[in-house]
Amino acid sequence: MEEIKKQDVKAFAYFDQINKEKLAASHDGGWRCGILTTNMSECINGVLKGAHRLPVSALVEITLERTVHYFRVQAIKGKKMLQNNQLWTDFACKMFISWQQKAVEHTVTKYSHAQQSASVVTRRQNRHGMNTHVVKIANRECSCGKWNQFGIPCSHAKKVCGAYNISAASMVKDYYDLMAYNNTYSKHFEPVQSEDYWDDPNFQLVHDPTIRTVTRPGRNQNNTHS
Ligand SMILES: [Zn+2]
Incomplete structure (x- = not known):
C-alpha cells in the first residue's frame, strides 16, 4: 500500500477504503484462495470463449457441447498422469519439484521443535535473494505466503521439513491428488x-428487436475475456 501511495x-x-480481506489474498486469512477462484472463472471463460453473444438456445447447446468435450479431454489427461505414476496433477508436480530444487540453496536455523519452526535465509542471486522467511510447519505456514x-x-517450508525429518509431500493439499482429479472428470x-423430444416449456419466447444492444466503434468492453 505504501508503494501505491508513493505512486498515486x-x-x-x-x-x-476497501476492506483489505476482499482486496488481497495476503489479508484474507487463508479462507479464500485467490488463485483457485481466479483459475476457476478463467477456466469457464476459456471453455465458453466466443459464446457470450449467442442466442439463448445456441448458448445452452454450445455450453453442453464444450463442457462434454472438456471433461473428455481432462479424463484422458488424468489417465495419462496415472500411467506416469504421478501422485498429483502436472501443475502440482512441476511446482513441487521446482521448489524442491530451490530449497537446496537455502540455509535453515531451527527454533522450536514443538512448532517445528525455523528461519530460512535464501541465497543471493544477482540482486535478489538474501531474504529471511519464518516457517512454522505445525501451523502449515511460511511468511512468504506461497x-x-x-x-x-x-x-x-521444504527446507524446514528436511531439517525436522518431515515428509513435505504429505502436506500437499489433497485437491491436487490424482484420485480426486480423476474422480471429478470420470x-x-x-x-x-432432438428438440421434438423436449418437454414443452410453460412460457413463450418473444423476440423483441428493440432491446438489442447498440454496437459502438472500437472494442466492446463486455468482450474482455473472449
Ligand atoms: Zn515460503
Whole structure:
C-alpha cells in the first residue's frame, strides 16, 4: 500500500477504503484462495470463449457441447498422469519439484521443535535473494505466503521439513491428488435428443428487436475475456 501511495495518492485513497480481506489474498486469512477462484472463472471463460453473444438456445447447446468435450479431454489427461505414476496433477508436480530444487540453496536455523519452526535465509542471486522467511510447519505456514496460496509447501517450508525429518509431500493439499482429479472428470453426461423430444416449456419466447444492444466503434468492453 505504501508503494501505491508513493505512486498515486488518489489510488491509495480508493484502495484504502476497501476492506483489505476482499482486496488481497495476503489479508484474507487463508479462507479464500485467490488463485483457485481466479483459475476457476478463467477456466469457464476459456471453455465458453466466443459464446457470450449467442442466442439463448445456441448458448445452452454450445455450453453442453464444450463442457462434454472438456471433461473428455481432462479424463484422458488424468489417465495419462496415472500411467506416469504421478501422485498429483502436472501443475502440482512441476511446482513441487521446482521448489524442491530451490530449497537446496537455502540455509535453515531451527527454533522450536514443538512448532517445528525455523528461519530460512535464501541465497543471493544477482540482486535478489538474501531474504529471511519464518516457517512454522505445525501451523502449515511460511511468511512468504506461497504455501498458503498454492496449498503446496514452498521451497522454505521444504527446507524446514528436511531439517525436522518431515515428509513435505504429505502436506500437499489433497485437491491436487490424482484420485480426486480423476474422480471429478470420470462423471458422464447424458446425450440430448432432438428438440421434438423436449418437454414443452410453460412460457413463450418473444423476440423483441428493440432491446438489442447498440454496437459502438472500437472494442466492446463486455468482450474482455473472449
Ligand atoms: Zn515460503
